[in-house]
Amino acid sequence: MESLGMARVIQSRPSINPALIKHNSAVIRQLKFSSLCKRRCKNSALRIRRSFSGRSDSKVSASHDESSVVEDEEEEKEEGEEKPLLLAGEMDDSGSLIGFYLIPESGKLVEKHATTDRVEDYEDIEGEEKVQTRASSVIVFVTAEAAPYSKTGGLGDVCGSLPIALAARGHRVMVVSPRYQHGTSENQKFACAVDLNCPTKLFCFGGVQEVGFFHEYRKGVDWVFVDHPSYHRPGNPYGDNYGGFGDNQFRFTLLCHAALEAPLVLPLGGFTYGEKCLFLANDWHAGLVPVLLAAKYRPHGVYKDARSILVIHNLAHQGVEAAITYNNLGLPPEWRAALEWVFPTWARTHALDTGEAVNFLKGAIVTADRILTVSQGYSWEITTSEGGYGLHELLYSRRSVLNGITNGIDVSEWDPSSDKHLDAHYSADDLSGKVRCKISLQKELDLPVRPECPLIGFIGRLDYQKGIDLIRLATPEILEDDVQFVMLGSGNPHYEDWMKATEVAYRDKFRGWVGFNVPISHRITAGCDILLMPSMFEPCGLNQLYAMRYGTIPVVHCTGGLRDTVQHYNPYADEGHGEGTGWTFSPPTKENMLMALRFALQTYREYDSSWVGLMKRGMTSNFTWINAAIQYEQLFEWAFLDPPYTG
Numbered sequence: 232m233e234s235l236g237m238a239r240v241i242q243s244r245p246s247i248n249p250a251l252i253k254h255n256s257a258v259i260r261q262l263k264f265s266s267l268c269k270r271r272c273k274n275s276a277l278r279i280r281r282s283f284s285g286r287s288d289s290k291v292s293a294s295h296d297e298s299s300v301v302e303d304e305e306e307e308k309e310e311g312e313e314k315p316l317l318l319a320g321e322m323d324d325s326g327s328l329i330g331f332y333l334i335p336e337s338g339k340l341v342e343k344h345a346t347t348d349r350v351e352d353y354e355d356i357e358g359e360e361k362v363q364t365r366a367s368s369v370i371v372f373v374t375a376e377a378a379p380y381s382k383t384g385g386l387g388d389v390c391g392s393l394p395i396a397l398a399a400r401g402h403r404v405m406v407v408s409p410r411y412q413h414g415t416s417e418n419q420k421f422a423c424a425v426d427l428n429c430p431t432k433l434f435c436f437g438g439v440q441e442v443g444f445f446h447e448y449r450k451g452v453d454w455v456f457v458d459h460p461s462y463h464r465p466g467n468p469y470g471d472n473y474g475g476f477g478d479n480q481f482r483f484t485l486l487c488h489a490a491l492e493a494p495l496v497l498p499l500g501g502f503t504y505g506e507k508c509l510f511l512a513n514d515w516h517a518g519l520v521p522v523l524l525a526a527k528y529r530p531h532g533v534y535k536d537a538r539s540i541l542v543i544h545n546l547a548h549q550g551v552e553a554a555i556t557y558n559n560l561g562l563p564p565e566w567r568a569a570l571e572w573v574f575p576t577w578a579r580t581h582a583l584d585t586g587e588a589v590n591f592l593k594g595a596i597v598t599a600d601r602i603l604t605v606s607q608g609y610s611w612e613i614t615t616s617e618g619g620y621g622l623h624e625l626l627y628s629r630r631s632v633l634n635g636i637t638n639g640i641d642v643s644e645w646d647p648s649s650d651k652h653l654d655a656h657y658s659a660d661d662l663s664g665k666v667r668c669k670i671s672l673q674k675e676l677d678l679p680v681r682p683e684c685p686l687i688g689f690i691g692r693l694d695y696q697k698g699i700d701l702i703r704l705a706t707p708e709i710l711e712d713d714v715q716f717v718m719l720g721s722g723n724p725h726y727e728d729w730m731k732a733t734e735v736a737y738r739d740k741f742r743g744w745v746g747f748n749v750p751i752s753h754r755i756t757a758g759c760d761i762l763l764m765p766s767m768f769e770p771c772g773l774n775q776l777y778a779m780r781y782g783t784i785p786v787v788h789c790t791g792g793l794r795d796t797v798q799h800y801n802p803y804a805d806e807g808h809g810e811g812t813g814w815t816f817s818p819p820t821k822e823n824m825l826m827a828l829r830f831a832l833q834t835y836r837e838y839d840s841s842w843v844g845l846m847k848r849g850m851t852s853n854f855t856w857i858n859a860a861i862q863y864e865q866l867f868e869w870a871f872l873d874p875p876y877t878g
């Protein structure tokens with residue numbers, strides 16, 4: 232895709248701008264306040280008699296009991312009691328009352344929302360607002376992976392850290408994922424999760440399936456693990472050395488059914504999450520969650536106040552199985568169309584193949600109340616035929632509820648000044664430890680110890696998505712130069728074999744570490760000078776964020792989240808001090824990638840201060856989850872403003 236054209240279109244795509252949110256909400260509050268003041272002068276004020284704690288961090292619930300609401304012509308103030316005024320009811324487009332706005336005499340504005348409890352500091356209505364907004368929601372993440380319990384890639388990272396960030400902001404957060412037992416030391420990761428002794432029966436796959444629930448409360452989050460024998464087997468969450476598991480549809484159907492029961496049946500911390508919650512269904516594995524909400528629960532009056540958001544981390548994986556398997560999913564027959572999927576003629580295997588299938592992700596896109604991708608760039612790309620993996624028309628039709636929020640990272644786990652996996656530490660103020668990390672890495676990989684030699688790294692799943700074909704094509708030319716190159720990854724056996732063979736051919740220059748190893752991924756991120764990410768598409772990408780935080784300069788294909796997060800280097804900007812955090816190239820050809828790499832290598836070798844500038848700008852960029860969490864909160868509000876999807 233041509234980059235300039237895409238940039239132009241991106242400007243019109245739906246997006247969340249935090250500055251705009253802040254501005255708009257301030258304006259809305261200002262308008263509400265002034266119109267309400269006028270009303271207050273004309274009419275008698277309606278008062279709610281109730282005690283009010285006034286704590287800005289407490290959930291405040293207004294009583295809806297009629298006896299507690301009285302009209303009062305003479306506004307008398309009883310000593311020692313704060314009596315908030317009822318300023319107005321908030322209506323939605325259909326005229327339904329969805330919330331109240333109250334202001335107590337302390338000056339704190341209190342709003343009781345139909346779906347969230349919000350507390351906002353109102354120091355000075357006329358003057359500069361001291362913003363301290365918290366919308367407290369009840370959130371249920373449903374995911375196949377959540378680090379540190381389970382992780383094969385970025386999904387695990389996000390579902391392991393975003394819930395903690397949201398819980399820290401006052402939300403009640405549960406994460407539901409399978410209790411994998413692979414029969415290795417990895418089992419220990421679930422050691423602190425206790426059996427809730429709450430066996431639950433689910434109906435799917437032609438009968439009753441019984442699951443158990445394990446629970447650990449950690450960092451403010453309820454981590455709930457669904458237990459079933461199908462999650463107990465060697466390999467990773469999705470497969471083993473022989474490929475993907477044949478019963479993955481069954482395993483993740485169970486996860487979805489169980490996740491919808493968990494808020495109703497598990498008394499976590501003494502009481503259940505209840506029906507008024509917000510489900511965040513991550514990728515196809517959780518795709519049945521919005522479908523079940525619409526098809527199985529809402530028609531019976533359960534979860535009628537709940538909402539769902541489908542979070543797409545990777546559209547390439549959709550959970551597609553033969554059409555006949557629909558009957559196994561525990562869904563009413565009349566909902567078949569929501570999941571129905573017909574492969575285009577060219578993708579069918581033979582002349583009699585009708586191409587009919589069920590597609591979990593498609594079902595979720597149809598039925599979710601909102602849809603979110605993990606960067607704004609990707610949220611637009613998936614509505615195009617190039618990036619939509621066959622679902623672009625459907626996604627385009629739902630673009631009014633489609634947004635993109637760039638992922639954050641866990642800055643405590645990924646911190647070069649304290650990283651437990653590193654031999655030496657460093658920061659933007661003192662970079663001296665980085666070269667020691669490089670020397671340690673060269674020793675560990677048995678590469679010639681040459682601190683001056685540029686070290687290029689790659690970390691990721693060995694998959695078409697990650698641009699491995701481009702790397703394979705370009706490696707002989709990359710290694711003609713005086714560089715070292717290390718790749719860490721696992722996945723497609725062809726790519727794994729290529730890495731092993733390349734290591735043999737270039738003993739002094741190339742290392743291919745086949746496997747999944749978190750400590751070595753930290754050491755490569757710290758020890759390398761350049762991180763290469765030529766992804767064909769990249770919904771967000773986390774490794775470039777980790778790299779920038781570690782002063783390792785990313786060279787990336789300008790796509791999706793890579794485009795949104797890596798700013799192309801311009802040495803002439805800022806009065807010659809330079810601007811940008813890495814190099815981007817597009818379209819993804821070998822020549823373009825080599826050219827970007829050569830620019831990076833030349834800057835590394837010849838322009839020391841420019842290189843340090845690049846490192847420091849990356850290291851001081853703000854990639855915390857707080858930015859993203861604020862945007863998620865806006866999305867939660869929007870989800871509850873609209874009526875739920877009912878079909």
Ligand SMILES: Nc1ncnc2c1ncn2[C@@H]1O[C@H](COP(=O)(O)OP(=O)(O)O[C@H]2O[C@H](CO)[C@@H](O)[C@H](O)[C@H]2O)[C@@H](O)[C@H]1O
Pocket residue numbers: 383384385386388389544545605638690691692719720721746747748749752769770771772773774792
């Ligand atoms: N062999 C290995 N050993 C150790 N660690 C390894 C490893 N291979 C990968 N990792 C780790 O796995 C994570 C990969 O995250 P990415 O976001 O780059 O890609 P992924 O495609 O899996 O995620 C998808 O979901 C995320 C989250 O939304 C999106 O950012 C992304 O674009 C999308 O494709 C990183 O933490 C990385 O260090």
